[in-house]
Amino acid sequence: MTIERADIEKLAKLAQIGITEENIVATTNSINSVLTLVDQLQAADTTAVEPMANPLDATQRLRADTVSEANCRENFQNIAPAVADGLYLVPRVIE
Protein backbone atom coordinates (compact mmCIF):
# COMPACT_ATOMS: atom_id res chain seq x y z
CA MET A 1 0.00 0.00 0.00
CA THR A 2 1.46 3.33 -1.05
CA ILE A 3 -0.02 6.57 0.13
CA GLU A 4 -0.03 9.86 -1.72
CA ARG A 5 -0.29 13.52 -1.01
CA ALA A 6 -4.07 13.50 -0.61
CA ASP A 7 -3.82 10.68 1.95
CA ILE A 8 -1.28 12.63 3.99
CA GLU A 9 -3.53 15.67 3.98
CA LYS A 10 -6.41 13.51 5.21
CA LEU A 11 -4.23 11.99 7.94
CA ALA A 12 -3.04 15.42 9.02
CA LYS A 13 -6.67 16.38 9.49
CA LEU A 14 -7.54 13.17 11.35
CA ALA A 15 -4.55 13.58 13.65
CA GLN A 16 -4.95 17.39 13.91
CA ILE A 17 -1.30 17.97 13.04
CA GLY A 18 -0.36 20.78 10.68
CA ILE A 19 2.11 19.76 7.96
CA THR A 20 3.79 22.56 6.04
CA GLU A 21 3.92 22.49 2.24
CA GLU A 22 7.68 21.92 2.19
CA ASN A 23 7.39 18.90 4.51
CA ILE A 24 4.64 17.06 2.64
CA VAL A 25 6.92 15.11 0.30
CA ALA A 26 9.37 14.06 3.02
CA THR A 27 6.51 13.07 5.33
CA THR A 28 4.84 11.03 2.58
CA ASN A 29 8.11 9.24 1.81
CA SER A 30 8.91 8.36 5.42
CA ILE A 31 5.38 7.12 6.11
CA ASN A 32 5.50 4.99 2.97
CA SER A 33 8.75 3.52 4.24
CA VAL A 34 7.06 2.50 7.50
CA LEU A 35 4.02 1.14 5.66
CA THR A 36 6.28 -0.98 3.44
CA LEU A 37 7.75 -2.47 6.62
CA VAL A 38 4.37 -3.22 8.18
CA ASP A 39 3.03 -4.70 4.94
CA GLN A 40 5.11 -7.79 5.77
CA LEU A 41 2.25 -8.68 8.13
CA GLN A 42 0.04 -9.51 5.18
CA ALA A 43 2.11 -12.66 4.52
CA ALA A 44 1.18 -14.19 7.90
CA ASP A 45 -1.59 -16.77 8.01
CA THR A 46 -3.87 -15.52 10.78
CA THR A 47 -6.91 -17.64 9.96
CA ALA A 48 -8.91 -18.23 13.15
CA VAL A 49 -6.33 -16.42 15.31
CA GLU A 50 -7.94 -14.32 18.02
CA PRO A 51 -6.52 -10.76 18.15
CA MET A 52 -4.50 -10.12 21.33
CA ALA A 53 -4.96 -6.66 22.85
CA ASN A 54 -3.55 -7.42 26.31
CA PRO A 55 -0.45 -9.58 26.66
CA LEU A 56 -1.93 -11.41 29.63
CA ASP A 57 -5.42 -11.50 28.09
CA ALA A 58 -6.50 -9.64 31.21
CA THR A 59 -9.69 -7.67 31.35
CA GLN A 60 -9.91 -4.27 32.94
CA ARG A 61 -10.40 -4.40 36.67
CA LEU A 62 -13.41 -2.39 37.88
CA ARG A 63 -13.57 -0.41 41.08
CA ALA A 64 -16.48 0.65 43.24
CA ASP A 65 -18.23 3.78 41.96
CA THR A 66 -17.21 5.98 44.85
CA VAL A 67 -15.42 9.32 45.04
CA SER A 68 -11.70 8.66 45.62
CA GLU A 69 -10.03 11.89 44.51
CA ALA A 70 -10.21 15.34 46.03
CA ASN A 71 -11.19 18.26 43.80
CA CYS A 72 -7.91 19.61 42.39
CA ARG A 73 -9.35 22.06 39.89
CA GLU A 74 -7.09 24.95 40.91
CA ASN A 75 -3.98 22.80 40.61
CA PHE A 76 -5.02 21.64 37.17
CA GLN A 77 -5.91 25.14 36.00
CA ASN A 78 -2.54 26.45 37.16
CA ILE A 79 -0.82 24.55 34.37
CA ALA A 80 -3.24 25.48 31.58
CA PRO A 81 -2.18 27.90 28.80
CA ALA A 82 -5.23 30.18 29.23
CA VAL A 83 -8.01 30.15 31.82
CA ALA A 84 -10.61 32.55 33.22
CA ASP A 85 -13.25 32.12 35.92
CA GLY A 86 -12.41 28.44 36.25
CA LEU A 87 -12.85 27.79 32.53
CA TYR A 88 -10.32 26.84 29.85
CA LEU A 89 -10.06 29.47 27.11
CA VAL A 90 -9.95 28.64 23.40
CA PRO A 91 -10.52 30.84 20.33
CA ARG A 92 -14.14 31.74 19.62
CA VAL A 93 -15.94 28.75 18.06
CA ILE A 94 -19.43 30.19 17.51
CA GLU A 95 -19.73 33.67 16.01
Add this chain to the structure above:
Amino acid sequence: MHNKTLTELSKGLRSGEFSSVELTHHFLNRIDQLDGVYNSFITVTAEQALAQAAAADQQLAKGNTPVLCGVPMAHKDIFCTEGVRTSCGSRMLDTFVPPYNATVVENFAAAGAVVLGKTNMDEFAMGSSNETSYYGPVKNPWQTQCVPGGSSGGSAAAIAARLTPAATATDTGGSIRQPAALCGITGLKPTYGRVSRWGMIAFASSLDQGGPMARNAEDVAVLLNTMASFDDKDSTCLERPVPDYTATLNAKLDGLTIGVPEQYFGDGLNPAVEQAVQDALREYENLGATIKDISLPHSNLSVPAYYVIAPAEASANLSRFDGVRYGHRCDNPQDLEDLYKRSRAEGFGDEVKRRILVGAYCLSAGYYDAYYKKALQVRRLIQQDFVAAFKQVDIIMGPTCPNPAFEFGSKGSDPVAMYLEDIYTIATNLAGLPGMSIPCGLVDDKPVGLQLIGNYFDEARMLNIAHRFQQQTDWHQLAPPSITNVSLQDESIAHANGESA
Protein backbone atom coordinates in the same frame (compact mmCIF):
# COMPACT_ATOMS: atom_id res chain seq x y z
CA MET B 1 32.21 6.87 46.26
CA HIS B 2 30.77 6.94 42.73
CA ASN B 3 32.42 3.62 41.85
CA LYS B 4 30.47 1.81 44.55
CA THR B 5 27.31 -0.04 43.63
CA LEU B 6 23.95 0.93 45.08
CA THR B 7 24.14 -1.99 47.53
CA GLU B 8 27.61 -0.89 48.66
CA LEU B 9 26.45 2.70 49.07
CA SER B 10 23.50 1.53 51.17
CA LYS B 11 25.91 -0.36 53.45
CA GLY B 12 28.25 2.63 53.65
CA LEU B 13 25.36 4.84 54.77
CA ARG B 14 24.39 2.36 57.47
CA SER B 15 27.93 1.89 58.76
CA GLY B 16 28.45 5.65 58.97
CA GLU B 17 31.24 5.64 56.38
CA PHE B 18 29.56 8.68 54.81
CA SER B 19 26.28 10.54 55.21
CA SER B 20 23.53 10.84 52.63
CA VAL B 21 24.21 14.58 52.38
CA GLU B 22 27.89 13.87 51.60
CA LEU B 23 26.94 11.23 49.08
CA THR B 24 24.35 13.46 47.43
CA HIS B 25 26.82 16.35 47.23
CA HIS B 26 29.32 14.02 45.61
CA PHE B 27 26.94 12.93 42.82
CA LEU B 28 25.55 16.47 42.30
CA ASN B 29 29.12 17.67 41.93
CA ARG B 30 29.83 15.02 39.33
CA ILE B 31 26.67 15.93 37.40
CA ASP B 32 27.58 19.60 37.59
CA GLN B 33 31.07 19.08 36.21
CA LEU B 34 30.64 16.16 33.81
CA ASP B 35 27.12 16.21 32.43
CA GLY B 36 27.83 19.16 30.16
CA VAL B 37 29.44 16.52 27.93
CA TYR B 38 26.91 13.68 28.30
CA ASN B 39 23.65 15.68 28.54
CA SER B 40 22.07 12.82 30.47
CA PHE B 41 19.94 15.02 32.74
CA ILE B 42 17.16 17.37 31.63
CA THR B 43 16.56 18.73 35.12
CA VAL B 44 18.79 18.52 38.21
CA THR B 45 16.93 18.92 41.51
CA ALA B 46 19.89 19.79 43.74
CA GLU B 47 18.02 21.69 46.43
CA GLN B 48 15.34 19.05 46.85
CA ALA B 49 17.89 16.24 46.75
CA LEU B 50 19.90 17.79 49.57
CA ALA B 51 16.72 18.29 51.63
CA GLN B 52 15.77 14.64 51.06
CA ALA B 53 19.32 13.60 51.98
CA ALA B 54 19.21 15.58 55.24
CA ALA B 55 15.89 13.95 56.11
CA ALA B 56 17.35 10.53 55.23
CA ASP B 57 20.35 11.16 57.51
CA GLN B 58 17.97 11.78 60.40
CA GLN B 59 16.17 8.52 59.65
CA LEU B 60 19.46 6.66 59.32
CA ALA B 61 20.57 7.95 62.72
CA LYS B 62 17.49 6.33 64.23
CA GLY B 63 18.25 3.02 62.55
CA ASN B 64 15.98 0.38 61.01
CA THR B 65 15.48 2.20 57.69
CA PRO B 66 14.58 0.75 54.26
CA VAL B 67 17.62 -0.30 52.23
CA LEU B 68 17.19 2.61 49.77
CA CYS B 69 17.00 5.30 52.49
CA GLY B 70 19.53 8.01 51.66
CA VAL B 71 20.68 6.42 48.41
CA PRO B 72 20.78 8.82 45.41
CA MET B 73 19.00 7.91 42.18
CA ALA B 74 17.34 9.55 39.18
CA HIS B 75 13.98 9.29 37.44
CA LYS B 76 13.47 9.13 33.70
CA ASP B 77 11.69 12.34 32.72
CA ILE B 78 8.60 10.33 31.76
CA PHE B 79 7.56 9.79 35.41
CA CYS B 80 5.44 12.64 36.77
CA THR B 81 7.04 14.43 39.72
CA GLU B 82 4.90 16.85 41.70
CA GLY B 83 6.33 20.35 41.51
CA VAL B 84 9.21 19.33 39.20
CA ARG B 85 8.97 19.85 35.45
CA THR B 86 8.28 16.56 33.60
CA SER B 87 9.03 17.08 29.91
CA CYS B 88 8.98 13.56 28.43
CA GLY B 89 11.78 14.90 26.21
CA SER B 90 9.28 17.05 24.30
CA ARG B 91 8.73 20.70 23.57
CA MET B 92 5.05 19.90 24.13
CA LEU B 93 5.73 19.47 27.87
CA ASP B 94 8.68 21.85 28.21
CA THR B 95 6.85 23.86 30.88
CA PHE B 96 4.68 21.06 32.32
CA VAL B 97 4.93 20.85 36.10
CA PRO B 98 2.74 17.91 37.19
CA PRO B 99 0.32 18.40 40.07
CA TYR B 100 0.94 14.81 41.25
CA ASN B 101 3.56 12.05 41.57
CA ALA B 102 3.68 8.82 39.60
CA THR B 103 3.16 5.74 41.79
CA VAL B 104 6.75 4.71 41.04
CA VAL B 105 7.97 8.09 42.29
CA GLU B 106 5.84 7.70 45.43
CA ASN B 107 7.25 4.21 46.05
CA PHE B 108 10.86 5.44 45.97
CA ALA B 109 10.01 8.51 48.07
CA ALA B 110 8.42 6.29 50.70
CA ALA B 111 11.62 4.22 50.77
CA GLY B 112 13.65 7.38 51.49
CA ALA B 113 15.58 7.44 48.20
CA VAL B 114 17.16 10.77 47.19
CA VAL B 115 16.24 12.00 43.70
CA LEU B 116 19.10 13.81 41.92
CA GLY B 117 16.98 14.83 38.94
CA LYS B 118 15.17 13.80 35.77
CA THR B 119 17.01 12.05 32.96
CA ASN B 120 16.99 12.77 29.24
CA MET B 121 15.12 10.53 26.81
CA ASP B 122 13.82 10.22 23.29
CA GLU B 123 10.72 12.36 22.84
CA PHE B 124 7.72 10.51 24.35
CA ALA B 125 10.02 7.45 24.52
CA MET B 126 9.95 7.11 20.72
CA GLY B 127 13.46 6.35 19.55
CA SER B 128 16.46 4.05 19.88
CA SER B 129 19.26 6.60 19.95
CA ASN B 130 18.15 9.56 22.10
CA GLU B 131 18.43 11.72 19.00
CA THR B 132 14.74 12.67 19.13
CA SER B 133 14.94 14.49 22.49
CA TYR B 134 13.93 18.18 22.39
CA TYR B 135 16.82 18.75 24.82
CA GLY B 136 19.49 17.39 22.50
CA PRO B 137 21.00 13.93 22.27
CA VAL B 138 22.67 12.11 25.17
CA LYS B 139 26.30 11.10 24.48
CA ASN B 140 27.45 7.57 25.18
CA PRO B 141 30.10 7.79 27.95
CA TRP B 142 32.06 4.96 26.28
CA GLN B 143 32.51 6.93 23.07
CA THR B 144 30.89 10.32 22.91
CA GLN B 145 30.49 10.30 19.13
CA CYS B 146 28.13 7.34 19.64
CA VAL B 147 24.53 7.14 20.77
CA PRO B 148 23.63 5.80 24.23
CA GLY B 149 20.61 3.96 22.84
CA GLY B 150 17.05 4.89 23.64
CA SER B 151 14.65 5.77 24.70
CA SER B 152 16.03 5.57 28.28
CA GLY B 153 19.45 6.81 27.08
CA GLY B 154 19.77 9.46 29.78
CA SER B 155 19.23 6.98 32.61
CA ALA B 156 21.68 4.49 31.06
CA ALA B 157 24.40 7.06 30.28
CA ALA B 158 24.12 8.66 33.73
CA ILE B 159 24.68 5.28 35.40
CA ALA B 160 27.56 4.38 33.05
CA ALA B 161 29.23 7.76 33.73
CA ARG B 162 28.82 7.24 37.48
CA LEU B 163 26.59 10.31 37.80
CA THR B 164 24.02 8.21 39.67
CA PRO B 165 24.13 4.64 40.97
CA ALA B 166 20.60 3.86 39.74
CA ALA B 167 17.70 5.20 37.73
CA THR B 168 14.18 4.40 36.67
CA ALA B 169 13.41 3.76 33.01
CA THR B 170 10.62 2.51 30.75
CA ASP B 171 10.51 -0.06 27.96
CA THR B 172 7.91 -0.16 25.17
CA GLY B 173 9.98 -1.95 22.52
CA GLY B 174 13.43 -2.20 24.10
CA SER B 175 13.89 1.20 25.74
CA ILE B 176 15.41 -0.25 28.93
CA ARG B 177 17.36 -3.18 27.47
CA GLN B 178 18.86 -1.54 24.37
CA PRO B 179 20.40 1.51 26.13
CA ALA B 180 21.52 -0.76 28.99
CA ALA B 181 23.36 -2.88 26.42
CA LEU B 182 24.89 0.09 24.59
CA CYS B 183 26.04 1.76 27.83
CA GLY B 184 27.33 -1.40 29.56
CA ILE B 185 24.90 -1.46 32.46
CA THR B 186 22.15 -3.78 33.76
CA GLY B 187 18.47 -3.10 33.05
CA LEU B 188 15.26 -5.04 33.56
CA LYS B 189 11.86 -4.76 31.91
CA PRO B 190 9.37 -6.54 34.16
CA THR B 191 6.33 -8.58 33.13
CA TYR B 192 3.61 -6.29 31.77
CA GLY B 193 1.62 -5.03 34.76
CA ARG B 194 4.28 -5.69 37.41
CA VAL B 195 5.12 -1.97 37.81
CA SER B 196 2.39 0.67 37.98
CA ARG B 197 1.99 2.87 34.91
CA TRP B 198 0.07 5.54 36.86
CA GLY B 199 1.80 8.88 36.31
CA MET B 200 4.09 7.38 33.67
CA ILE B 201 3.34 9.37 30.53
CA ALA B 202 1.71 6.94 28.10
CA PHE B 203 3.18 6.01 24.72
CA ALA B 204 1.67 2.58 23.87
CA SER B 205 -0.35 1.46 26.86
CA SER B 206 -0.46 -2.29 26.15
CA LEU B 207 3.35 -2.39 25.76
CA ASP B 208 4.73 0.27 28.16
CA GLN B 209 6.38 -1.03 31.31
CA GLY B 210 8.59 0.73 33.84
CA GLY B 211 11.68 -0.95 35.23
CA PRO B 212 14.98 -0.29 36.99
CA MET B 213 18.51 0.28 35.72
CA ALA B 214 21.72 -0.02 37.73
CA ARG B 215 25.23 -1.40 37.44
CA ASN B 216 24.45 -5.00 38.35
CA ALA B 217 21.65 -7.50 38.89
CA GLU B 218 21.88 -7.33 42.68
CA ASP B 219 21.14 -3.58 42.61
CA VAL B 220 18.35 -4.06 40.08
CA ALA B 221 16.75 -6.61 42.42
CA VAL B 222 16.89 -4.12 45.30
CA LEU B 223 15.28 -1.43 43.11
CA LEU B 224 12.57 -3.73 41.77
CA ASN B 225 11.56 -4.61 45.35
CA THR B 226 10.50 -0.97 45.75
CA MET B 227 9.42 -0.17 42.19
CA ALA B 228 6.99 -3.10 41.76
CA SER B 229 3.68 -2.82 43.56
CA PHE B 230 0.01 -3.43 43.08
CA ASP B 231 -1.69 -0.13 42.29
CA ASP B 232 -5.43 0.21 42.00
CA LYS B 233 -4.93 3.47 40.09
CA ASP B 234 -3.58 1.44 37.13
CA SER B 235 -6.27 -0.92 35.88
CA THR B 236 -3.67 -3.09 34.10
CA CYS B 237 -1.46 -3.47 37.18
CA LEU B 238 -1.12 -7.04 38.42
CA GLU B 239 -2.88 -7.99 41.63
CA ARG B 240 -0.09 -10.35 42.74
CA PRO B 241 2.24 -10.18 45.74
CA VAL B 242 5.73 -8.80 45.06
CA PRO B 243 8.38 -11.34 46.12
CA ASP B 244 11.73 -10.33 47.65
CA TYR B 245 13.83 -10.30 44.48
CA THR B 246 17.08 -10.36 46.46
CA ALA B 247 16.21 -13.55 48.37
CA THR B 248 17.09 -15.99 45.59
CA LEU B 249 19.97 -14.15 43.90
CA ASN B 250 22.52 -16.80 44.90
CA ALA B 251 20.51 -19.93 44.02
CA LYS B 252 22.53 -22.47 42.03
CA LEU B 253 21.98 -22.85 38.30
CA ASP B 254 22.38 -26.64 38.15
CA GLY B 255 19.73 -28.12 35.90
CA LEU B 256 18.91 -24.79 34.25
CA THR B 257 17.92 -25.10 30.59
CA ILE B 258 18.65 -22.06 28.42
CA GLY B 259 16.82 -21.72 25.11
CA VAL B 260 18.73 -20.09 22.27
CA PRO B 261 16.44 -19.00 19.41
CA GLU B 262 17.92 -19.60 15.96
CA GLN B 263 16.17 -16.46 14.68
CA TYR B 264 18.26 -14.25 17.00
CA PHE B 265 21.51 -15.33 15.36
CA GLY B 266 20.77 -14.75 11.68
CA ASP B 267 21.71 -12.15 9.09
CA GLY B 268 22.22 -8.67 10.44
CA LEU B 269 23.89 -9.76 13.69
CA ASN B 270 27.40 -8.34 14.05
CA PRO B 271 29.76 -11.40 14.19
CA ALA B 272 31.75 -9.95 17.11
CA VAL B 273 28.52 -9.39 19.07
CA GLU B 274 27.54 -12.99 18.31
CA GLN B 275 30.92 -14.19 19.61
CA ALA B 276 30.47 -12.28 22.88
CA VAL B 277 27.02 -13.83 23.34
CA GLN B 278 28.34 -17.33 22.55
CA ASP B 279 31.12 -16.82 25.10
CA ALA B 280 28.50 -15.87 27.68
CA LEU B 281 26.54 -19.03 26.89
CA ARG B 282 29.73 -21.11 27.45
CA GLU B 283 30.07 -19.40 30.83
CA TYR B 284 26.55 -20.51 31.69
CA GLU B 285 27.44 -24.08 30.72
CA ASN B 286 30.34 -23.84 33.16
CA LEU B 287 27.80 -22.77 35.80
CA GLY B 288 25.81 -25.95 35.24
CA ALA B 289 23.28 -24.87 32.62
CA THR B 290 22.29 -26.79 29.49
CA ILE B 291 21.91 -24.97 26.17
CA LYS B 292 19.01 -25.96 23.94
CA ASP B 293 18.32 -24.69 20.42
CA ILE B 294 14.79 -23.39 20.02
CA SER B 295 12.73 -21.68 17.35
CA LEU B 296 10.54 -18.60 17.57
CA PRO B 297 9.18 -18.86 14.03
CA HIS B 298 7.26 -15.57 13.94
CA SER B 299 10.19 -13.44 15.14
CA ASN B 300 10.56 -11.73 11.77
CA LEU B 301 7.05 -10.28 12.17
CA SER B 302 7.65 -8.63 15.53
CA VAL B 303 8.99 -5.33 14.16
CA PRO B 304 6.16 -4.97 11.59
CA ALA B 305 3.49 -5.83 14.22
CA TYR B 306 5.04 -3.39 16.68
CA TYR B 307 5.02 -0.53 14.15
CA VAL B 308 1.27 -0.91 13.77
CA ILE B 309 0.32 -1.47 17.42
CA ALA B 310 2.63 1.09 19.05
CA PRO B 311 1.78 3.98 16.66
CA ALA B 312 -1.94 3.14 16.85
CA GLU B 313 -1.90 3.32 20.64
CA ALA B 314 0.33 6.41 20.53
CA SER B 315 -2.02 8.25 18.17
CA ALA B 316 -4.83 7.71 20.67
CA ASN B 317 -2.77 8.49 23.78
CA LEU B 318 -1.18 11.64 22.36
CA SER B 319 -4.51 13.08 21.22
CA ARG B 320 -4.74 14.54 24.75
CA PHE B 321 -2.09 17.12 23.83
CA ASP B 322 -4.34 19.71 22.26
CA GLY B 323 -2.96 23.00 23.58
CA VAL B 324 -6.05 23.58 25.75
CA ARG B 325 -5.60 22.12 29.23
CA TYR B 326 -1.81 21.88 29.53
CA GLY B 327 1.27 21.68 27.37
CA HIS B 328 2.40 23.81 24.45
CA ARG B 329 -0.02 26.24 22.82
CA CYS B 330 0.78 28.10 19.60
CA ASP B 331 0.75 31.91 19.50
CA ASN B 332 -2.33 33.75 18.21
CA PRO B 333 -4.53 30.82 17.12
CA GLN B 334 -7.01 31.91 14.46
CA ASP B 335 -9.63 29.33 15.33
CA LEU B 336 -9.92 26.06 17.26
CA GLU B 337 -8.60 23.88 14.44
CA ASP B 338 -5.63 26.21 13.95
CA LEU B 339 -4.96 25.98 17.69
CA TYR B 340 -4.93 22.18 17.61
CA LYS B 341 -2.95 21.81 14.41
CA ARG B 342 -0.25 24.38 15.08
CA SER B 343 0.14 23.54 18.78
CA ARG B 344 0.71 19.90 17.86
CA ALA B 345 2.89 20.67 14.84
CA GLU B 346 5.13 22.91 16.97
CA GLY B 347 5.01 20.84 20.15
CA PHE B 348 5.87 17.44 18.66
CA GLY B 349 9.10 16.49 16.89
CA ASP B 350 9.33 14.64 13.57
CA GLU B 351 9.44 11.07 14.91
CA VAL B 352 6.45 11.60 17.21
CA LYS B 353 4.44 13.17 14.38
CA ARG B 354 5.39 10.30 12.07
CA ARG B 355 4.15 7.70 14.54
CA ILE B 356 0.91 9.58 15.22
CA LEU B 357 0.24 9.75 11.47
CA VAL B 358 1.06 6.06 10.95
CA GLY B 359 -1.20 5.19 13.87
CA ALA B 360 -4.03 7.34 12.54
CA TYR B 361 -3.67 5.60 9.19
CA CYS B 362 -3.74 2.08 10.68
CA LEU B 363 -6.86 2.90 12.69
CA SER B 364 -8.69 4.79 9.94
CA ALA B 365 -11.86 3.56 8.25
CA GLY B 366 -11.11 0.90 5.65
CA TYR B 367 -7.65 0.02 7.01
CA TYR B 368 -8.40 -1.08 10.59
CA ASP B 369 -8.78 -4.79 9.79
CA ALA B 370 -5.87 -4.93 7.36
CA TYR B 371 -3.44 -3.29 9.76
CA TYR B 372 -4.53 -3.06 13.38
CA LYS B 373 -6.54 -6.27 13.69
CA LYS B 374 -3.95 -8.15 11.63
CA ALA B 375 -1.13 -6.90 13.89
CA LEU B 376 -3.04 -8.01 17.00
CA GLN B 377 -3.46 -11.48 15.47
CA VAL B 378 0.25 -11.67 14.66
CA ARG B 379 0.92 -10.54 18.21
CA ARG B 380 -0.81 -13.66 19.47
CA LEU B 381 1.24 -15.85 17.12
CA ILE B 382 4.41 -14.27 18.52
CA GLN B 383 3.23 -14.87 22.08
CA GLN B 384 2.35 -18.49 21.29
CA ASP B 385 5.92 -19.04 20.05
CA PHE B 386 7.18 -18.02 23.49
CA VAL B 387 4.57 -20.10 25.35
CA ALA B 388 5.67 -23.17 23.36
CA ALA B 389 9.36 -22.40 23.98
CA PHE B 390 8.89 -22.07 27.75
CA LYS B 391 7.49 -25.62 27.84
CA GLN B 392 11.01 -26.77 26.93
CA VAL B 393 13.32 -24.22 28.57
CA ASP B 394 13.58 -22.11 31.74
CA ILE B 395 14.95 -18.96 30.15
CA ILE B 396 15.74 -17.64 26.68
CA MET B 397 19.03 -15.90 25.83
CA GLY B 398 20.45 -14.05 22.88
CA PRO B 399 21.90 -10.69 21.92
CA THR B 400 20.11 -7.55 23.17
CA CYS B 401 21.01 -5.64 20.00
CA PRO B 402 22.56 -6.59 16.65
CA ASN B 403 25.39 -4.03 17.01
CA PRO B 404 27.28 -2.06 19.65
CA ALA B 405 26.57 1.69 19.93
CA PHE B 406 26.44 3.39 16.53
CA GLU B 407 27.50 6.94 15.64
CA PHE B 408 25.14 9.91 15.70
CA GLY B 409 23.38 10.42 12.38
CA SER B 410 24.55 7.07 11.01
CA LYS B 411 21.03 5.71 10.46
CA GLY B 412 20.25 8.37 7.84
CA SER B 413 16.76 9.64 7.11
CA ASP B 414 14.96 6.31 6.69
CA PRO B 415 13.15 5.65 9.99
CA VAL B 416 13.07 1.88 9.35
CA ALA B 417 16.88 1.57 9.65
CA MET B 418 16.56 2.78 13.25
CA TYR B 419 13.53 0.56 13.95
CA LEU B 420 15.55 -2.56 13.10
CA GLU B 421 17.97 -1.88 15.99
CA ASP B 422 15.18 -3.18 18.26
CA ILE B 423 14.74 -6.41 16.32
CA TYR B 424 15.56 -8.67 19.30
CA THR B 425 13.79 -6.72 22.04
CA ILE B 426 10.36 -5.91 20.59
CA ALA B 427 8.85 -9.42 20.71
CA THR B 428 9.19 -9.44 24.51
CA ASN B 429 6.96 -6.37 24.80
CA LEU B 430 4.39 -7.79 22.38
CA ALA B 431 4.23 -10.96 24.49
CA GLY B 432 4.34 -9.03 27.80
CA LEU B 433 7.28 -11.11 29.06
CA PRO B 434 10.05 -9.87 31.36
CA GLY B 435 13.44 -9.18 29.77
CA MET B 436 16.88 -8.08 30.93
CA SER B 437 20.15 -6.91 29.45
CA ILE B 438 23.47 -7.52 31.19
CA PRO B 439 26.97 -6.63 29.96
CA CYS B 440 28.76 -9.59 28.33
CA GLY B 441 31.69 -8.17 26.37
CA LEU B 442 33.28 -5.33 24.45
CA VAL B 443 33.28 -4.91 20.67
CA ASP B 444 35.34 -2.03 19.24
CA ASP B 445 35.84 -0.93 22.87
CA LYS B 446 32.08 -0.57 23.28
CA PRO B 447 29.80 -2.68 25.52
CA VAL B 448 27.66 -5.56 24.30
CA GLY B 449 24.53 -6.82 26.06
CA LEU B 450 23.31 -10.34 26.70
CA GLN B 451 19.51 -10.47 26.65
CA LEU B 452 17.63 -12.70 29.09
CA ILE B 453 13.94 -13.35 28.45
CA GLY B 454 12.05 -14.96 31.31
CA ASN B 455 8.66 -16.57 31.62
CA TYR B 456 5.76 -14.51 32.99
CA PHE B 457 6.38 -13.26 36.58
CA ASP B 458 9.81 -14.94 36.62
CA GLU B 459 11.82 -11.80 37.43
CA ALA B 460 13.34 -13.36 40.56
CA ARG B 461 14.71 -16.34 38.60
CA MET B 462 15.98 -14.03 35.84
CA LEU B 463 17.79 -11.85 38.39
CA ASN B 464 19.30 -14.96 39.99
CA ILE B 465 20.56 -16.15 36.59
CA ALA B 466 22.02 -12.70 35.82
CA HIS B 467 23.61 -12.39 39.27
CA ARG B 468 25.38 -15.76 39.04
CA PHE B 469 26.91 -14.70 35.70
CA GLN B 470 28.06 -11.42 37.22
CA GLN B 471 29.80 -13.27 40.04
CA GLN B 472 31.87 -15.15 37.45
CA THR B 473 32.58 -12.25 35.05
CA ASP B 474 33.61 -8.62 35.38
CA TRP B 475 32.03 -7.06 32.28
CA HIS B 476 29.53 -5.20 34.50
CA GLN B 477 32.38 -3.67 36.50
CA LEU B 478 34.08 -2.01 33.54
CA ALA B 479 33.84 1.77 33.49
CA PRO B 480 34.00 3.95 30.37
CA PRO B 481 37.63 5.11 29.90
CA SER B 482 36.48 8.73 29.49
CA ILE B 483 35.32 8.95 33.10
CA THR B 484 38.09 7.17 34.98
CA ASN B 485 40.77 9.83 34.67
CA VAL B 486 38.70 12.95 35.19
CA SER B 487 39.75 15.09 38.13
CA LEU B 488 36.98 17.18 39.60
CA GLN B 489 37.15 20.56 41.28
CA ASP B 490 36.63 20.99 45.00
CA GLU B 491 33.16 19.75 45.91
CA SER B 492 32.48 22.58 48.31
CA ILE B 493 32.10 25.10 45.50
CA ALA B 494 29.61 23.05 43.54
CA HIS B 495 25.95 23.79 43.58
CA ALA B 496 26.25 27.08 45.39
CA ASN B 497 23.33 28.11 43.22
CA GLY B 498 21.08 25.27 44.32
CA GLU B 499 18.72 23.92 41.71
CA SER B 500 19.93 24.14 38.13
CA ALA B 501 18.54 23.01 34.81
